[in-house]
Amino acid sequence: MRGRTLVVAVTLAACAALSGCSDEGADQAGAPAPGPTVTGTAAPPDAAALAERYRQAGGDADVYGIERVPGPDGSSPLFVVHTHNPDADDARFRRQAASITAYLTLSEGVTLPHGYRMDVFGPDGGLLHRWDASV
Numbered sequence: 001m002r003g004r005t006l007v008v009a010v011t012l013a014a015c016a017a018l019s020g021c022s023d024e025g026a027d028q029a030g031a032p033a034p035g036p037t038v039t040g041t042a043a044p045p046d047a048a049a050l051a052e053r054y055r056q057a058g059g060d061a062d063v064y065g066i067e068r069v070p071g072p073d074g075s076s077p078l079f080v081v082h083t084h085n086p087d088a089d090d091a092r093f094r095r096q097a098a099s100i101t102a103y104l105t106l107s108e109g110v111t112l113p114h115g116y117r118m119d120v121f122g123p124d125g126g127l128l129h130r131w132d133a134s135v
Helices: 002-018 023-027 045-056 090-107
Strands: 063-069 078-083 117-121 127-132
Touching (some): 045 063, 045 078, 063 090, 078 090, 090 117
Parallel strands (some): 078 117
Antiparallel strands (some): 117 127
16 A cells, blocks of 8 residues: 555656646636635644644655645645745745655555645745646
8 A cells, every 4th residue: 555655646746847737727617716825824733733743754844834625525635835934936846745745645644536736825824836736
């Protein structure tokens, strides 16, 4: 089972790095409506605990919250990430997204058969990235 999970994580990371998995999906017909572009600066307790486990496993030290919001009817979940880093650099985000999804699949047992969506909010609560890697 662990090998299959690794394959899923690697596949998702490769998709994010190489193909059309992008944040442009929100503009396409039938795609979910865009979410908020601003959030509070404090992460909910469960999100802070998940981020702590992620950091302890070697994840990005700036991430202080990871919320898992299930998708409707088993569709792709939304991960809401809170970070202390205000950098909106796309390459940094792609590395962070791959790191978070690899951690969630390998260490938390999250399965992503339909991909995922991810919103990253900076230290001021402003949206840094909106990503749709759902399939």
